[in-house]
Amino acid sequence: MLIQKPKGTYDLLPEKARQRYFLEKRVREIFNIYNYSEIRTPTFEKTELFKRGIGEETDIVSKEMYTFKDNEFTLKPEMTAPVIRAYIENNLGNESPLQKLFYICNMFRRERPQAGRFREFSQFGAEAIGSSDPYIDAEMIILADSIIRSFGIEDSVIKINTIGTAAERETFFREFKGYLSGFLKELSADSQRRYVINPLRILDSKVQGDLEILRDAPVLYNFLNDETKRNFQSILDILTQSGIEFETDNRLVRGFDYYTSTTFEFVSEALGAQNALLGGGRYDMLVQQLGGKPTPAIGFAAGIERLLMVMEAKKLLPDSDDNLKLFIVSMNKECKKFSFKLADRLRKQGVKCETDFLGRSLKAQMKEANRSNSEYVIVIGDEELKNGTANLKRMSDGTEIRMNDFDNIKNYLFK
């Protein structure tokens, strides 16, 4: 039986690996410009970190984690909890009252794979820890937007909401559940389940019957106190001043327990059912919950596979421009000895070049040079060895340049 890759994983073959490198490089550049510094954390963490960080009752923790048999450790299903753990453990708050961090890494969730969803997947994201300034909320969204836009994705829609503090939600839930109790039997099975586990998520329902019931339901926003509302309004104002287009969506709620106040999502029509390209929000209680001092924080995470899917669909991925400079063709074994040394010398001068390793015919080597998009070809035969001259052929138009100094080929190549 052939050994296959685990379900929901993928091999990144050279072309795809190059596209991903392109994406990661650009992402790093933009994070750097916004003064976010990279952080890397272990691939696995204490299981307890995710239970306390994300919430026991969330889908991720309750059924999607890759936990080792002894239950002590779990492959990370997301990065916010590990970053906060590292922040607390390394006393980063003492170094500077505001830490702006970013990450690019892969993570693991045991879900059924489908379009835009994998069991091992990659995200890049940012966390700004230490500030509750609405300007940092705005910066986070502007940063996310400029990354998305830098890839040429213009039609991604930004949705923003505020879900208030835990205390504000408590009073809302009392009213909300009171209202829904009258319609309990008419709600969809999923929403009936959520009624018990996480009533907030009922707001997210797309079932027609639920939508009708929700139409007259109490609105979370009305239960938020003035400060929360003012704060939210400031964020929206700053975004508007910054020229960011967005939609407020008072039904946008997210699946992690740690979110407070601001939540946002970037969605794209080019994706399938899993249309969220990027998601994030404020989590002012998490640092404290994980044993640190009370510290406000906000972050986002973007799905790299989904981003690449959109870019592929919109043909925004660049072709490789990293071609061979020179292909050295050898006529026979004696010439190959010379070619190999020549290639080695050129490579040490930083010239990307290649020679034949299959003992193939002149024609086959020429074809190989053509296939690999080599800019120049040089044929090394007995005459060249004897005379110390050769023709450099430019493959784009077939013209040949006379070359009579093997020690200075580089000068001919870059003329």
Next chain:
RNA sequence: GCGAGCAUAGCUCAGUUGGCAGAGCGUCAGAUUGUGGUUCUGAAUGUCACGGGUUCGAGCCCCGUUGUUCGCCCCA
């Protein structure tokens, strides 16, 4: 965890009422022996996902397994 579809050459896919395993692309070789692309000629490559069953006979029908795709849930 639940539902539906799919599985044939390296890739994309045909394959009729059950009757010799196919095409295009790619790969390799050649077209008077030191010059690629275009063209032409030829060649190689298959446990028809795996395991059972029905049948004289199964790529095709039935059952199971695995993989995969798309949904649900949830998320990036």
